[in-house]
Amino acid sequence: MSHAAPQTLAAKAILHEPGEQGQVWRLMDGALRLDEVDASGDRRFAGLLLPGDLVGGEMLTLGVYAMRAQALVPVRLLPVQSTQGAPVSPEAALQSFVRMQQRTAALMSMRSGTAEERVSRLILLLAGHDDDRVVLPILKDMADITDLAMESVSRVMSKLKQAGALIERGRRHLFALRRSQLLASPSQFALMGS
Structure with a gap:
């Protein structure tokens, strides 16, 4: 695996596509969306990465990226390396796994409830x-x-701006x-449950 330099991406820029090979990154600033891409090129939202998350960890086992990663907002990424030459320490991999489980739960909550609750949770x-x-993206x-x-x-x-x-x-x-x-509405008290 090559040792890449830090990278910045503008909003909407694609970091990688499924099947490509590349670097494992740590997201320092911004947000990336992960999408599954079917044979016709249609994409389906599959995940959200935030600062501190590892990007492209599947490279360690699959040898290629499994999903498209695209910047939702401007992002800054650092290549992941360790002093032993291994791309990711076991502790970093475990922390990333736990964060992704928590993020999955948060994403699931953003796909149920009222529109106001969903958008507020995302914000x-x-x-x-x-x-x-x-x-915001x-x-x-x-x-x-x-x-x-x-x-x-x-x-x-529009309602959130007016309020x-x-x-x-x-x-x-x-x-x-x-x-x-954002939290003033009684229907939104569940937002901070994570």
């Missing part, structure tokens, strides 16, 4: 624990992740985040 997940700002990606129509996501986003939960900040898709406004 909170993308923002992380301490951030008071969030860079385009509506189509948000709709794919939450299993909603784009129109539903658009309506929820003051999201405040646009100059750059496209950059918002100031008021967590208390």
